[in-house]
Amino acid sequence: MKSVKVLFALSIVLAGCDSSDAPSGQVAATLDGEEITVSQIGSELAALGIPQQSQNPELANRVLDAALNRKILANEARERGLDKTPAGALAIQRAEEAALVDMLRRDLTAQSPRPSDDEARRFITENPAMFADRFVSVVEQVVVPQITPAVLRQMQPIETLAGIRALLDQNRIPYQTTMGSVDSLTVGPAVARQLVGLGVGEVYVLPQGNGARINAVVSRKGYPIPDDRALGIAREMLAQQRANGQAQSVFKSIIDEKKQTVQYAENFSAPKPAAAPNPGASPTAEPGR
Numbered sequence: 001m002k003s004v005k006v007l008f009a010l011s012i013v014l015a016g017c018d019s020s021d022a023p024s025g026q027v028a029a030t031l032d033g034e035e036i037t038v039s040q041i042g043s044e045l046a047a048l049g050i051p052q053q054s055q056n057p058e059l060a061n062r063v064l065d066a067a068l069n070r071k072i073l074a075n076e077a078r079e080r081g082l083d084k085t086p087a088g089a090l091a092i093q094r095a096e097e098a099a100l101v102d103m104l105r106r107d108l109t110a111q112s113p114r115p116s117d118d119e120a121r122r123f124i125t126e127n128p129a130m131f132a133d134r135f136v137s138v139v140e141q142v143v144v145p146q147i148t149p150a151v152l153r154q155m156q157p158i159e160t161l162a163g164i165r166a167l168l169d170q171n172r173i174p175y176q177t178t179m180g181s182v183d184s185l186t187v188g189p190a191v192a193r194q195l196v197g198l199g200v201g202e203v204y205v206l207p208q209g210n211g212a213r214i215n216a217v218v219s220r221k222g223y224p225i226p227d228d229r230a231l232g233i234a235r236e237m238l239a240q241q242r243a244n245g246q247a248q249s250v251f252k253s254i255i256d257e258k259k260q261t262v263q264y265a266e267n268f269s270a271p272k273p274a275a276a277p278n279p280g281a282s283p284t285a286e287p288g289r
Contacts, residue, residue, distance in 0.1 A: 028064055032075070036067055108250050109243035120234035129184045129192040131225045131234070137182045137195070139215040144168065144175045146210045161203055161216040182215065185225065185233075 027035045044063045082088045115123075124131045142164055151171055158164055168175050184192040191206070198204060198217055206213045225233060259270070 028060075029068060031068060031071055034071065036064065036071075040067065105247045105251075108247040112239070112243035112246045115235055115238040115242065117231065117235070119238060120231050123234045123238055124230050127189045127192060129196040130189065131185075131230045133184075133196065133222065134225050135184050135196075135220055135222045137184075137198075137215075137220045138218045139180055139182055140218055141178050141180050141216075142168070142175050142214040143178060144173060144211045144214070147173060147212050152205065152207065152212060155205055155214070159203060161214065164203065164214050179218075180215075183223075 026037050026039065028038050028041055029036045041060055041063050044067060045059060048063075050059060077083060077088075083092060129135070140161060142161060151167065151173065154167055155164060158167060165175070165177075182195070184195060187195065195204065200217050200220060203214065203216045206215065262270075264270070
């Protein structure tokens with residue numbers, strides 16, 4: 001019974017209630033007369049990345065409980081007038097705008113054409129490190145929240161993680177050391193191609209925003225993707241790339257057009273365009289040797 005759909009599961013739970021006032025049908029629960037529907041719960045489960053076939057009564061009830069808690073506390077905030085304060089109104093506006101942007105992105109990605117099998121096969125052939133030669137590396141990591149391009153350049157000739165730490169200490173740059181794993185299937189084609197030749201003990205740098213993650217390969221093992229799974233995985237990866245690219249392109253077009261009408265106050269202006277990357281430098285994975 002654990003694989004029964006949420007709609008059916010909740011109907012059984014609610015049907016067992018003795019009270020004549022108990023919700024029924026598509027209503028999962030009521031709070032001060034406000035309904036929480038079965039569809040809402042299904043949507044919240046989907047937003048958590050839980051596929052329909054994995055949804056069960058226990059998960060549904062947990063999500064319902066979380067929704068009730070959220071509504072109770074939100075109603076308390078409204079009763080205290082917090083939504084009417086300048087900070088509250090601004091926070092609500094930001095949340096609404098973020099939700100609308102996400103809805104626009106979802107609408108655009110849903111319209112993106114699906115890649116063909118030929119495109120997927122070509123992607124597999126061009127990226128063996130992600131499929132036939134896929135590997136997972138255990139790595140020791142130095143995580144640097146913020147670092148300058150100059151210090152990143154100084155890392156390039158350093159061959160050991162101890163040398164990287166010494167450089168960071170010399171420049172008084174805070175960092176954390178941890179362990180992790182890197183799957184060549186999930187890092188993206190450009191990074192996977194650069195990592196495929198790195199062996200145990202080698203060091204490489206992954207810039208991340210204003211910081212960086214420096215990895216030293218501790219061990220490495222191959223986990224090739226079987227041919228019967230590769231095509232489906234490649235199709236999904238290409239579909240996601242295409243959908244994201246299309247959404248970003250439309251976003252840029254809309255923003256560029258509308259920003260032409262913006263009028264700035266005296267002390268404000270549009271930021272200067274970012275400097276073009278050095279064509280001789282890697283924008284993703286940078287070996288530290």
